[in-house]
Amino acid sequence: MAGERVVEALNRGLHDLLGRDPGTLLLGEDVLDPYGGAFRATKGLSTRFPDQVLSTPISENGIVGVANGLALAGHRVLVEVMFGDFLLLAFDQIVNFAAKSVSMYGRRVPLRTVVRCPVGGGRGYGPTHSQNPQKHLIGVPHLALAEMSAFHDPRHVLADLLDRGDPAVFFEDKILYTQPARGEGRIDQLWAAELPAGPLGPAVLTMGRPESTDCLIICPGGVADRAMRAGAELLLRHELETQIIVPSRLWPFDAKPVLDAAGRAAVVCVVEDGPAGGGWGAAVAHELHTALWGQLSRPVVTVAAEPEVIPAAPHLEETVRVGPAKIVTAVWEATR
Amino acid sequence: MAGERVVEALNRGLHDLLGRDPGTLLLGEDVLDPYGGAFRATKGLSTRFPDQVLSTPISENGIVGVANGLALAGHRVLVEVMFGDFLLLAFDQIVNFAAKSVSMYGRRVPLRTVVRCPVGGGRGYGPTHSQNPQKHLIGVPHLALAEMSAFHDPRHVLADLLDRGDPAVFFEDKILYTQPARGEGRIDQLWAAELPAGPLGPAVLTMGRPESTDCLIICPGGVADRAMRAGAELLLRHELETQIIVPSRLWPFDAKPVLDAAGRAAVVCVVEDGPAGGGWGAAVAHELHTALWGQLSRPVVTVAAEPEVIPAAPHLEETVRVGPAKIVTAVWEATR
Amino acid sequence: MTAPTLDDDLDSLLLIRHFEQRLLDLFAAGELNGTTHTCLGQEHVPVALSPLLAEDDFVLSNHRGHGHYLARYDDPAGLLAEIMGRRGGVCDGVGGSQHLFRDGYLSTGVQGESLPVGVGIALSLRRRKPGSVVVAYIGDGTWGEGAVYEALNMAALWRAPMIVVVEHNGIAQTTPTEAHLAGTIGGRCAGFGIRHRLVEGNDVTAIRAALAPAISLVRTSGEPLVVEFRTHRLGPHSKGDDTRSEQELEAARRADWYPRLAAAAPESFAAADGRQRDRVAAVVDDVRARPASEWRRQWPANE
């Protein structure tokens, strides 16, 4: 909707989802009105759907466990974990119970538990409230991962995650909450967004001429804004034209829709805003190397955060998080 | 020592480590004599070092937390988690407390917590007792990961992990426990092992002529035996000569000692016994692609377990775990 | 919920006893893989409880769950096939001894994981099948896990109709309760404002009579309940790993229901005993002859 911020789009999506099915429940810490959650994503829900919203004690593992029980009994369940760092407290319920239960009983046991959590730095919250924990959960059988973006309507993405019968985690970059929800169309003078494969497919951000791409950046929603700034810089300073692909689904990662563009680009760059190693960047790069061997003129460039905690002070945060400059440097160096 | 099994070498190592420093402590469930731990790795310790061994309640997160407290107070602490799957219960203490504390207070706070856990299938224990959880912890800043092998003396590896001041996790493939501790030297008619970079460097397994390698397999200790069987098969059936490199340290992964061999081999294959995606295999492959671009004649082949739980029945386990045949097929298909 | 007769109870007790003993034999003979935790000495717990449960109730079991399963479903062949990885297993051999699932029944092997799950199921039952309850079995050692307390807190706050059945056998693997549990289970329940009932002995009829009103109250009030059975593990933790002294084992044997019931009615007991022994033998023969199970994966993982 026009003028919406991302957190409002998210909130609207949650309203829709609780509204379409009275069996859909939402649990989390401090999610009741008038507060509506630490980042206000659940605002209005408890007033409108008092029987479907449950405010919980501070018990991340327990809450996800309760959600798993409800899901086992046939409910669709959304859990809000207040900060992505605290997801680690719930890994047993996410990995050992939710994901394994789908298949370990010999037949498919659908489990519709979707855990949402704000992730990433840039807000000065300090090292235990700023991590990007995506990497820990990539490649868990029967666990789907998606990341919020300004281009994808959270309603569609969450509905898909809730409906598929595999448990899922939805990562929400904190910085995005207050940014405009863009959807498709023109973003600014330089950039325009398209969703060529529909509301769940990757968003494609172009400068107008997707055919003649010098650089293809693949990144999740939380990094897209920084990638666009890097793209602008690459154009201005180095006359390189960039295309950006922003998948909503991080895992299982579908490489098909990016192969064409990746095969054509002079530089392919995968960006993730967490420390490198065993994460999304290397996983995507490996798929591309394998699928496009002989077609790529240089190795896929991966850009990641420094291998460090996210410090509290904003000027220090910027030394660790991925910023446009780091992307620009990595791409530029690859071309030389 | 001659005739030792791996679990005996591990046990001897633990004896040595508790013996060399009375401040080194060991915690875990059921670690007391006469039992000495579910896999008997801690046998004799509580009798010999009654003040250094603590048998705990069933509280994985709590135990690692206690270890972290002891480590903060200056102790070296070994924790035994009974099955690697249960490590997920302790991820908050491992990642958010131990690893972050090393650097989040602005100066280095050394934390000598080493968590050991048996991992992997092949024993029919079922889906909650068979996972390889390594992938979840790769690329965590200030967290070291190592894996037990038949070629590395666990004493040296654990001593190094305990001494470096970063917390660490040591993965022990269950199947290895009862296999012979081999160290350096001849393994069988085909294979011989060397530790050219010393007791902590990777083990290099060759058929005698490392120069003329058709295939280089890089794999952790738990997979080495299967890799050797695959190598034998590749020689017999396809006349391909294989070299195997078995690093002890999984992460941070040091690519240097493998670059030479990888650059010379016709096929480079990285094997891990867990589901693919965001794991060690892709991380290593990405490093090699980047470092050896132009030198590699084909993409690095990664072999992983099927993306599934490890089922209980032995004949089903084999459909998911990595076996020699899967390695052989992957390598052979890559050469064609 | 038709009332079982004394004979039904005895059959059920003996079926479980012989099933578990045969499992240990099969292990010793190298015919089984992995691990198995028998409930020898604790059979009366699920036998007493099962007739108090209705079809819509949900049972959450743990690693020591064969008795929980057999007392609820008269299906030794399905269970044995599961454990042996043969055709006809409850979960086609994927789950094995510790991971069973049927409508209204689930077990898993991670201690403590089931209690928050149980709260969730109980909350759903209260909405959709009021009057139904969740029964979750855990051991004394499992009270070491934090998940237990997160669950108790939420169960009490939200009035989740869940009955936590504690099989307090005085030991966790090799660790005696004194070494792993401070205070008491009853005291811990009180701290969360949760009712707690202690059950001693193994007289199935008496236990059932004593518990029936408390369990009814869970159905009507929705308030959770903890029932703590003081019981004895007769066998090893899994197979052959018993570190207890002969004296401790002797105490466990003295508390066993088997010699007590055998002495009480020697003839009918012997008849029932033979019947169940033979039944289990036939089940073993049947299952042993079956081909390996097939995992009918109808779904692609991570599609």
Added chain:
Amino acid sequence: MTAPTLDDDLDSLLLIRHFEQRLLDLFAAGELNGTTHTCLGQEHVPVALSPLLAEDDFVLSNHRGHGHYLARYDDPAGLLAEIMGRRGGVCDGVGGSQHLFRDGYLSTGVQGESLPVGVGIALSLRRRKPGSVVVAYIGDGTWGEGAVYEALNMAALWRAPMIVVVEHNGIAQTTPTEAHLAGTIGGRCAGFGIRHRLVEGNDVTAIRAALAPAISLVRTSGEPLVVEFRTHRLGPHSKGDDTRSEQELEAARRADWYPRLAAAAPESFAAADGRQRDRVAAVVDDVRARPASEWRRQWPANE
């Protein structure tokens, strides 16, 4: 452990009060980033406790920890510089408000994480510095975390000299205690066989006198102790996020020590109040003028 005078206590209370109030001002003025949890209304807790602690004791603090820090270390500039990310911060701005570390003091932002860590430190102290204790501050809401119970169990089993100080302010972020905590904190401690002391009111001298023997007993016996302070959060959870009614806020204000002490000795109070206000103002001016902190990373991560 030299006994503080009434004036020392008042200075300490007022230093914390003015520090926290200025933080909220700085936030409102956009001069601070991130989040901050002030201890307004709870200042007396660490002020009462700190003189009972010795240098070798270890304090574990939480998100609401400025008072814990200032009552132990007379270092408002170090703390403010840390929060503002300026030169001279306790942790060079890496940790920020919730993550402080000095010898014998550590805070972290994940609720419940500190208690098992506290058990470990306490066990080490018992070995190496007998008579020393760990003091771990947590809030009422933190009793939702399973880690708390895993730690209490081990502390009791192993006699870890740890004092858990509960700042029970009746709320967790926006959730009133009735909605997040079943039963009582005292009852939960009893369930683990752990001594529990309830403290009401905010008379620092009286509290200290009442607690001194119990704390000494921890030093000599090694047995853990839980001290529960009934207290009131005067301010928002962090900044501007207070959802309580005017009535609730009024009740918190009525319980505040500030007007009580101001009325009790108007002149000396006013003098102290002015002194601390000025001191904090000077600290703010000093820190604000400092350059940004530098992160002197002397180690390569993951080398």
